[in-house]
Amino acid sequence: MDVLQDHLVRARASGGVFARSTAEPPWGLHLPGTIPLTVHAVVQGRMWLWFDDPSEAIELAPGDVALVRGGQDHFAAHRPGAACVPHEVFQARHADDAPVHGASVFLCGAYTLSGDVGRGLLEALPPVLSLSAAADDPLHAVIALLSAELTAPAPGRQTVLDRLLDVLLVLAIRACFQNGDHAPRWYTAAADPRLGPALGALHADAAHPWTVPELAGISGLSRAAFARIFQLALGRSPMRYLTEWRMTLARDHLRTGDLTLAQIGARTGYASPYAFATAFRRHHGVPPGQWRRGSR
Structure with a gap:
């Protein structure tokens, strides 16, 4: 029995919303703390993440992934402290932006994890976890596949996205527990x-x-x-x-x-x-x- 697998299955982790966005500066996104777990992955350009204080923002480069635990609203933008708007307003403003030089291309997803098992997994994570994947890291391959699937929709797209989201979540949590100080005792x-x-x-x-x-x-x-x-x-x-x-x-x-x-x-x-x-x-x-x- 893989104990991490047991926790993930019982938590019934699922990605309810996922989007690929292209935004030319200036841009900023405000996401509510009611989302249990948010994942950000940068494909092109740069992204900065922060909670209340922009001076403590975390920079994400292409290939980087960040998990943000629910509880506090958080902000993502082309630079720390930029004006940020809700997701619906952001999508409307940048619907026609093309992935030209200087634009940011990133993936953003929202997860739900059920029950006390899911809550225990979330509480084991830090408020924000950023992972810088090496070129040969499986995370890079998953991000590329997600980006491609969201760029050119094809039959069975939602099933593919669901499976890739599962892989992305497992790889990120595993990396957190293996490399950081946040591994729960059972792990x-x-x-x-x-x-x-x-x-x-x-x-x-x-x-x-x-x-x-x-x-x-x-x-x-x-x-x-x-x-x-x-x-x-x-x-x-x-x-x-x-x-x-x-x-x-x-x-x-x-x-x-x-x-x-x-x-x-x-x-x-x-x-x-x-x-x-x-x-x-x-x-x-x-x-x-x-x-x-x-x-x-």
């Missing part, structure tokens, strides 16, 4: 050969009645050594981690309403609806049915 632990096998097994089958000795055996460690290393790496005991992961999955199922309480309990390792309701109440202070009504 680092999954790469540890002493913990990875057990963590992968736990994520592959959260409903299994796991025990510490069984997980330790999967990792080839003694019970005491496994429990100690797990606690140090993830900040909680194996059973506490398992319970929290089960509750995370349960909350996401409760939000979507796709399963009954009995089905949720069975999928998260509880032998009966009563056992599930008792565990959920102990963890959240309210029974699952009440929590579901409140979340809606």
Whole structure:
């Protein structure tokens, strides 16, 4: 089990909006903080990104990618501090701009990630993450394919865009976790050969009645050594981690309403609806049915 893949699948990450823009200076774009995750990729020219203070703007060159987490409005422009307008006004102003010398050509997309699993992934990212891809980096190839698909629409375009958006998001998050200080504990632990096998097994089958000795055996460690290393790496005991992961999955199922309480309990390792309701109440202070009504 690839633990990052498990998080991405459960977060149901999807790119709802994506556009290729060409803009001759002066230009500026104002994007709201209500977008959970925005991706910017520069094809030609330069782009500057900032939040409240233009003096802290980040410059993006051709081939660079930036992920911007929701929460704060952010601005993109040909220079820091330029006047910025909402997306609809920007599109109308620059609809006829051609990709001549001096113009900026960039891709802009908006992602949604669902539930607590998606929220956890977003919270692991910095407010803005910029990635400068080397010439042989797969990110370059994905950006080129996205740009080509948006330039010359063809049958099946949305399917192609959806798949490329998935690839772009995974590559960017993976690069963030591998190269930065923002990797969540579970990502680092999954790469540890002493913990990875057990963590992968736990994520592959959260409903299994796991025990510490069984997980330790999967990792080839003694019970005491496994429990100690797990606690140090993830900040909680194996059973506490398992319970929290089960509750995370349960909350996401409760939000979507796709399963009954009995089905949720069975999928998260509880032998009966009563056992599930008792565990959920102990963890959240309210029974699952009440929590579901409140979340809606």
